[in-house]
Structures are given as structure tokens and as C-alpha cells.
Amino acid sequence: MASITIDGHKLEVEPGSTVLAAAERLGIEIPTFCYWKRLPPLASCRMCLVEIEGQRRLQPACATAIMDGMVVRTNTPLIEETRSSMLDMLLANHPLDCPICDKGGECELQDMVMAYGPRESSFRDAKRVFHSKDIRLSPVVIMNVNRCIQCQRCVRMCEEVVGAVALGTVEKGMDTAVTGFEGSLASCDQCGNCIEVCPVGALMSFPYRYKARPWDLDETDTICPHCGTGCQLTVGARKGEFMRVRSDWEHGVNRETLCVRGRFGLDFIEGRGRIKRPMIRREGELTPVSWEEAGDYLRRRLTEVKAKAAGGLISPRLPNEVIYQFQKLMRTVFRTNNIDCSSRWSTPVNILAPLVEAFYSRAPLQHVIGSDRVLVIGGNVTEENPVTEYLLRDAARRRHAGLLMLSARPSRLDADALVAVRVPPGAEPQSLATMVASLAVAASDALPGDALAVLTSGRPAAEAGDSAQRLASALMEGRSVTVLLSVDCLRSPEARAILEQLSNLLQVLRLLGKEPVMQLLFDRANQMGAWDMGALATALPGLVPVTDDRARAALERAWGAEIPAEPGADFADMLDLCADGRMGALYIVGTDPVMSYPDRDFIERSLGAAGLVIVQDAFLTETAGFADVVLPATGYGEEPGTFTNNEGRVQEVRKFREPGFEVRSNLEVFDLVATLQNRALQPSGADDIFEEITRLVPAYEGLAQGALGADGAFTRGGAMPPAAPFFAPPSDHVAGDPFVLVTGNCLFHNGYVSERSEVLNSVADDPYVEMSEQDAVELGLSDGDQVVVRSARGELTAKLRANRRFPRGLVFVPENYRALRLNSLMRRGEYPCPVEVQPATASLLQSISI
Numbered sequence: 001m002a003s004i005t006i007d008g009h010k011l012e013v014e015p016g017s018t019v020l021a022a023a024e025r026l027g028i029e030i031p032t033f034c035y036w037k038r039l040p041p042l043a044s045c046r047m048c049l050v051e052i053e054g055q056r057r058l059q060p061a062c063a064t065a066i067m068d069g070m071v072v073r074t075n076t077p078l079i080e081e082t083r084s085s086m087l088d089m090l091l092a093n094h095p096l097d098c099p100i101c102d103k104g105g106e107c108e109l110q111d112m113v114m115a116y117g118p119r120e121s122s123f124r125d126a127k128r129v130f131h132s133k134d135i136r137l138s139p140v141v142i143m144n145v146n147r148c149i150q151c152q153r154c155v156r157m158c159e160e161v162v163g164a165v166a167l168g169t170v171e172k173g174m175d176t177a178v179t180g181f182e183g184s185l186a187s188c189d190q191c192g193n194c195i196e197v198c199p200v201g202a203l204m205s206f207p208y209r210y211k212a213r214p215w216d217l218d219e220t221d222t223i224c225p226h227c228g229t230g231c232q233l234t235v236g237a238r239k240g241e242f243m244r245v246r247s248d249w250e251h252g253v254n255r256e257t258l259c260v261r262g263r264f265g266l267d268f269i270e271g272r273g274r275i276k277r278p279m280i281r282r283e284g285e286l287t288p289v290s291w292e293e294a295g296d297y298l299r300r301r302l303t304e305v306k307a308k309a310a311g312g313l314i315s316p317r318l319p320n321e322v323i324y325q326f327q328k329l330m331r332t333v334f335r336t337n338n339i340d341c342s343s344r345w346s347t348p349v350n351i352l353a354p355l356v357e358a359f360y361s362r363a364p365l366q367h368v369i370g371s372d373r374v375l376v377i378g379g380n381v382t383e384e385n386p387v388t389e390y391l392l393r394d395a396a397r398r399r400h401a402g403l404l405m406l407s408a409r410p411s412r413l414d415a416d417a418l419v420a421v422r423v424p425p426g427a428e429p430q431s432l433a434t435m436v437a438s439l440a441v442a443a444s445d446a447l448p449g450d451a452l453a454v455l456t457s458g459r460p461a462a463e464a465g466d467s468a469q470r471l472a473s474a475l476m477e478g479r480s481v482t483v484l485l486s487v488d489c490l491r492s493p494e495a496r497a498i499l500e501q502l503s504n505l506l507q508v509l510r511l512l513g514k515e516p517v518m519q520l521l522f523d524r525a526n527q528m529g530a531w532d533m534g535a536l537a538t539a540l541p542g543l544v545p546v547t548d549d550r551a552r553a554a555l556e557r558a559w560g561a562e563i564p565a566e567p568g569a570d571f572a573d574m575l576d577l578c579a580d581g582r583m584g585a586l587y588i589v590g591t592d593p594v595m596s597y598p599d600r601d602f603i604e605r606s607l608g609a610a611g612l613v614i615v616q617d618a619f620l621t622e623t624a625g626f627a628d629v630v631l632p633a634t635g636y637g638e639e640p641g642t643f644t645n646n647e648g649r650v651q652e653v654r655k656f657r658e659p660g661f662e663v664r665s666n667l668e669v670f671d672l673v674a675t676l677q678n679r680a681l682q683p684s685g686a687d688d689i690f691e692e693i694t695r696l697v698p699a700y701e702g703l704a705q706g707a708l709g710a711d712g713a714f715t716r717g718g719a720m721p722p723a724a725p726f727f728a729p730p731s732d733h734v735a736g737d738p739f740v741l742v743t744g745n746c747l748f749h750n751g752y753v754s755e756r757s758e759v760l761n762s763v764a765d766d767p768y769v770e771m772s773e774q775d776a777v778e779l780g781l782s783d784g785d786q787v788v789v790r791s792a793r794g795e796l797t798a799k800l801r802a803n804r805r806f807p808r809g810l811v812f813v814p815e816n817y818r819a820l821r822l823n824s825l826m827r828r829g830e831y832p833c834p835v836e837v838q839p840a841t842a843s844l845l846q847s848i849s850i
């Protein structure tokens with residue numbers, strides 16, 4: 001430890017700490033412009049100069065490392081004069097347009113001048129002017145370069161944190177100007193983090209421009225609804241109208257950063273297509289009715305289908321309290337375990353639950369990725385969990401974590417990876433098995449029984465073996481290991497095999513003393529919470545098997561109702577029940593499986609064959625078009641609750657607007673449905689439901705709604721269970737068709753809710769097809785051409801994006817565009833999907849000749 005004295009206050013600090021960090025710990029304010037916690041010190045603005053005994057010149061506090069016995073003063077006359085002079089120089093060229101500047105009222109330069117600035121300027125020259133008009137850099141970013149104070153925060157944030165390199169500087173000295181390439185931000189993520197860190201009004205949000213002043217806004221701290229990273233954000237509204245989103249610099253996993261969806265995508269709440277009144281089907285058409293009429297109709301129809309099975313599907317974007325109450329409704333009122341929380345993949349709970357119990361780290365991601373080695377499996381973090389990508393880049397660059405990538409698609413993180421390996425979709429289990437076999441030899445003395453023979457019995461393909469061996473070697477060299485598994489891996493029919501081999505890998509790493517932990521990278525805001533709440537066919541709240549008599553009995557006592565003892569059907573099996581005419585009532589809440597289920601024709605036929613389809617949603621979806629009853633419910637921001645993010649962190653989702661029309665909260669609608677069947681759900685308020693969750697779900701014990709703290713609170717992992725069995729390696733992956741189609745989220749959209757955002761639609765690419773540049777050349781295609789992607793089920797047409805880093809034979813189409821109807825190309829249980837790709841003109845000529 002090193003000792004430092006600042007303004008008479010003594011402090012012991014870690015060697016290498018800066019004077020500025022020590023002053024912050026003591027509560028001593030030192031002004032800064034260029035300094036930013038997430039970035040390396042730059043020491044260019046000279047606002048943080050301090051006096052250090054024994055040194056002739058003032059030193060920048062942000063870049064001065066502490067030496068033992070150092071004595072520092074922060075408020076001497078010389079320092080005050082220097083700060084005043086620096087501000088005088090900034091004001092010499094700064095336009096005096098505060099009354100019309102969007103930063104007015106929250107401008108750091110204004111605050112600094114008030115606190116430390118000169119009362120009169122010594123400069124009399126004309127002010128420098130770069131441009132007479134503001135420059136529209138992108139649909140969401142507008143710039144007044146005359147206001148720039150050259151702190152470089154925006155440029156460094158873009159390059160070092162976001163990794164986009166969309167901003168840079170031109171010229172030198174007082175003529176330095178920040179700009180995008182050729183005056184635009186064509187390669188930009190449009191995240192707006194440059195706007196967030198800009199201390200003045202140089203970079204501004206175009207959607208928010210001239211709409212309000214900070215003091216006009218009613219601001220609410222809440223959680224982003226888009227992906228499972230769980231970023232905290234602050235929503236500003238003026239007279240009940242949504243205005244903007246900004247980040248909360250001091251709290252949450254994200255701190256000052258947000259992605260484009262979080263910062264600019266919340267205007268979906270104002271989107272068209274809101275369901276205003278209940279609707280029932282009359283003579284084949286959905287007809288608006290009163291709640292009383294809808295209730296009478298629903299009571300009669302539920303009675304008619306009572307003899308048949310029931311099932312429920314709920315969105316993992318809804319709060320824990322809503323999801324918990326829904327599974328309770330299905331189990332106690334509809335008397336069924338046919339419950340699911342995803343229509344895009346099935347969850348092998350019998351493998352997943354022990355894996356989560358034994359290795360899931362319910363801890364801050366910042367801490368988890370501080371391991372020597374971080375292995376990311378599947379997906380594309382850049383596009384699915386952008387803020388997680390920022391943290392991973394920081395871990396690789398500043399904390400020297402060895403980043404290892406194993407996936408079918410390339411991502412921007414590959415540039416920071418120690419090892420990046422591409423595998424064909426579906427070949428992940430073989431690569432993991434090869435890694436396990438290599439590590440098992442090193443751990444052979446600690447392996448029980450014949451485990452070594454089991455783990456090394458596979459014969460991996462040569463090309464997969466070499467790359468997997470490199471990953472295994474990198475893992476062996478590390479002292480600790482974190483595994484981040486993309487939810488994309490659960491789409492595959494190989495999901496069970498992936499989880500089995502992941503279990504093997506984590507167990508072997510534990511035997512090697514690598515302290516392995518894992519987290520999942522979900523692309524839905526509350527997928528972890530949905531699992532914890534028991535929205536699964538084979539698991540009760542807490543991921544406890546339905547067949548566990550003791551756990552089931554405890555819930556029955558608490559709920560005052562019996563729970564079926566047999567495991568239920570997941571959504572795929574529920575559709576089979578519908579298609580066979582055995583499904584009486586199918587209850588769908590907040591999700592749109594007609595758009596997301598991988599076989600559109602089959603799901604449409606299945607919904608048409610169900611006895612009664614109930615859709616409860618905020619928006620009129622494609623699925624609602626097949627409903628017999630449509631119940632309007634509150635959307636995001638219109639009801640309180642909690643989300644559990646990928647870290648296992650529980651955070652409050654706060655209400656910041658009142659629902660309009662004849663909309664009721666989701667919990668009120670559940671109460672109505674239970675009442676129609678002469679039952680009551682108790683408790684029924686969000687706070688009381690959360691209190692019940694904290695009593696009945698072990699991971700949530702001790703938490704209290706309203707007392708989760710500004711950073712939320714972490715759920716608890718269970719006691720380490722007995723060692724799981726080792727699974728035999730899978731058979732070799734067999735290469736199939738020349739082209740296979742995979743899907744997932746794109747950077748600017750997440751699911752289908754975000755497509756209702758006018759701002760996101762203004763920055764998002766048109767629907768596109770991404771493939772290898774080499775494959776495109778061989779097909780006679782160029783970047784930007786219109787192409788047709790055809791499967792055995794159907795075809796779609798979109799713009800080509802040729803990517804030189806893309807593996808050959810792989811075709812990617814984002815799942816987020818309703819107009820494409822991507823799921824029409826896919827067949828149940830078949831993923832990736834074999835396809836053909838050809839120019840749109842050739843396809844047109846072929847259809848004409850036919």
C-alpha cells in the first residue's frame with residue numbers, strides 16, 4: 001500500500017492508483033473534461049492540475065500515479081488561476097448560444113465556468129467558426145462542431161469501448177475538429193454513447209432535439225426491455241409524453257453506456273397497433289367489445305373446451321411477477337404443466353438445471369469476465385448483447401483477459417480475441433468434445449472411474465480437432481475460466497449435445513483447478529427470470545423438476561391448490577396437441593409465435609385447429625389474427641415489476657406512463673381469467689407476488705421489492721450439487737448442403753417489438769442476406785445486389801451483404817423483419833436450414849419461363 005495526503009487528509013491506496021482516484025475516495029472534487037473512468041487517462045484538458053510537494057510544475061491528477069508519502073494540494077491560488085485561464089481559453093472560441101443549445105441545464109462547461117471560471121474574458125478576437133450550420137452525421141446524431149472543446153471523449157469512447165471507430169479528428173491545435181468519415185457516420189453503431197459523454201452540446205440526439213429542457217422532464221430509472229444484459233436507463237417524459245433515454249452513469253452493469261436499441265428504441269411504446277379494447281371472434285372476424293362481453297364469451301368458451309388439454313406460452317420480456325403469476329394460473333386454475341416461455345427453441349431442462357445449479361455465476365459480469373480466460377460460445381455478441389461486448393472488449397484490452405471465441409459467425413470481438421475459431425452450425429458439440437478430450441488427459445489422475453475412457457472415446461474430424469486443440473491449450477494456460485454461452489446455441493437440434501459437452505468441459509476444468517463459472521447470453525430481457533419463475537413444462541419455480549414430490553407439495557400448501565405431477569408439453573408439443581385436435585385452450589401472453597416459430601405454415605394450421613386461442617398482448621400481432629379472444633394488456637413502462645438479467649441480478653422495472661384506452665394490467669387480466677373459472681389468484685398485486693417469490697424460490701430468498709438498491713440485488717446460486725455424470729462425445733458432424741441458413745438478432749433490432757420503433761427503423765439496414773464474399777463472387781453476386789434465398793418450404797428476397805470474414809457455405813438472415821416472414825423457409829426440428837441462393841433477376845426469369 002502507498003500513503004498519500006490530499007488537502008490534509010491521509011489515505012492508504014493500492015500502488016499505481018492515481019491522485020484523482022484517491023481524491024474521489026476522499027470526497028475531494030477535482031474538475032476534469034477529458035478524463036473518463038472507462039478510458040485510459042489522456043491528460044489533455046489540464047483542468048485537473050494539482051500541486052505536489054517536491055515538483056516544480058503542476059501535475060494532472062488523472063494521470064499521476066501515487067508514490068508513497070506524496071503530499072498533494074488541490075485548491076491553491078496557483079491552481080485556481082490555472083483553471084480559470086483554461087476555461088477562459090475554452091470560452092474564447094465557444095459560441096454563446098446556451099439558450100438554444102440542447103445541453104443547456106446539464107452542460108459540464110456551464111457548471112465548470114460557474115464554479116471555477118473567470119468573471120471577465122481577456123480574449124477580444126473573433127470566435128473561430130468551423131461550420132455555420134449543424135451537421136447531421138446520422139439519423140440520430142447531429143453535431144455543432146463549433147461547440148466542441150476537444151476533450152476527445154467521444155472519439156475514444158467510440159474506438160476503445162464501442163469498437164466502431166466511426167469518429168475521428170482532423171487538423172491540429174485550435175483547428176482540431178471531430179467528425180465522421182466524409183462528414184457522416186456510415187460505419188456507426190448509432191449507439192449515441194458519444195452524445196452521452198460529450199460534456200457540451202457538440203454532439204446531440206436528433207430525435208430529442210428542441211423537444212424539452214432537463215428541468216421539464218419527469219425522469220424514471222428503469223431497466224432496458226430489449227436484451228438480457230439488463231442495462232439501467234433513465235426515461236424522460238414531458239407532460240406524459242415520452243421524450244428521451246439517457247444512461248445512469250453510476251449504476252447498473254452498463255454504467256454510462258447504452259446500445260442503439262436501449263438509447264433510441266424505446267419509442268416503440270408509442271408505436272401503432274396498440275390493442276385498445278377486448279376483441280372476440282364473430283363470424284370469422286375479430287370484433288371490439290366491452291370487458292364484460294369478452295368475459296361472458298370467454299367463460300362460455302372455456303366451459304366448452306374444458307374436457308381437452310390446456311397450454312400456455314408467455315413472453316420472457318414480461319416482469320417476473322407476471323410470469324410467476326401466469327405459471328401459477330396455468331398450474332392451479334387450468335390444471336396443466338403445459339407451459340413454455342419461448343417459441344424459438346426448446347429447453348432441455350434435465351441437462352440445463354444441474355448445469356445452472358453447479359456452475360452459473362450469479363455475480364456481476366464485470367467480475368465474472370475478470371478471469372484469465374473467457375470462452376464465448378455461439379452467437380454474435382456484437383449484435384445480440386452490445387453492452388456485454390463493450391465489457392468483454394474492456395476485459396481483453398485493459399484487464400488482459402484471454403478472450404476465446406467459438407462460433408459459426410464472426411463478430412467484432414474476434415479482433416481482440418486470443419483465439420477465434422469458426423465452426424459449422426451444429427458442429428459445436430464436436431469442438432467442445434475435442435477440447436474436453438484434450439483437457440481430460442491432463443486431469444486424468446483426478447477423473448473418477450472410467451471417465452477418461454468416456455471423454456476420449458470420440459474421434460473428431462481433423463479440421464475441427466486442430467482449432468479445438470488451440471482453444472484447449474489456451475484454457476490450460478489460464479488460472480481461471482469463464483464460459484459465456486449464447487442462447488443461439490439453444491436453437492439447434494444439437495442443443496442437448498452442446499449442453500452435455502459444456503457440462504463435461506466445466507467439470508474437467510474444475511478438476512484442473514481452473515475455478516470455472518458460466519453465464520448465458522440471453523437476447524430477451526427476462527429469460528433468466530422466466531426460467532427462475534417456472535415458466536417451463538418440466539420445472540417448477542426455482543428450476544426444480546415437476547416430479548419432485550417435496551417441492552410440489554410445498555407449493556401446493558402455499559398456493560392452496562393441487563399441481564399436476566406429470567411433466568407437461570413444451571410449445572412444440574403443444575402445437576402437436578393443437579394439430580391433432582386435442583388442445584382445448586391455448587393461452588398466449590405477450591409473444592408472437594406466428595412470426596418466430598420455425599415453421600409458419602405448421603403453426604398457422606395448428607392455431608386454426610385449437611379449440612380456443614386466447615391472446616393477451618399490448619399490440620395487435622400476427623398471432624392475434626388467429627385468436628378467438630384478444631385481451632388488451634399493459635406494455636413496457638405501464639406496470640411495475642422486476643427483471644432478472646443474464647447475471648442473475650434482479651432489478652426494478654418501474655412504471656413511467658399510464659396505459660390508455662381500455663387496457664388492463666397483465667395481473668388484472670389473470671385475475672379475471674381465474675375468476676371466470678370460479679377460482680382466485682392470491683396474492684394478486686405485484687409487490688405481494690414478489691414477496692411470495694422471495695419465500696418460495698430459494699435463489700430469491702432475502703430480497704425485498706422496493707429495497708433492491710440502485711444497482712439491483714443478486715439472486716443466490718444453490719449449494720454445489722453432486723458431480724453430474726460425464727457424457728459420451730457425439731458422433732462427427734457431417735457436412736451437408738452447400739449453403740445453410742442461420743438466423744438471430746441484428747444490431748438495430750431485437751425480436752419484433754423493436755420494429756415498432758420509428759427511430760430504430762430510420763437507422764436500421766433494410767432486410768439483408770449476409771454471406772461470404774467469396775461465395776458471392778462465385779455466384780456472380782456483388783454487395784448490395786437483390787438475391788433470392790430459397791428452401792424446400794419457401795423463398796425470400798433481400799439485399800446481399802457480402803462479408804469477407806464470413807465462413808463459406810453460411811447464409812445469415814436476421815429474424816427481426818416481419819416483411820421477410822423468415823420462418824416460412826424453415827422446417828420444425830431442422831436447423832440450420834438448407835437453402836439455395838441466386839440473383840433475384842435469375843429467379844424472376846426462371847419464374848417467367850415456367
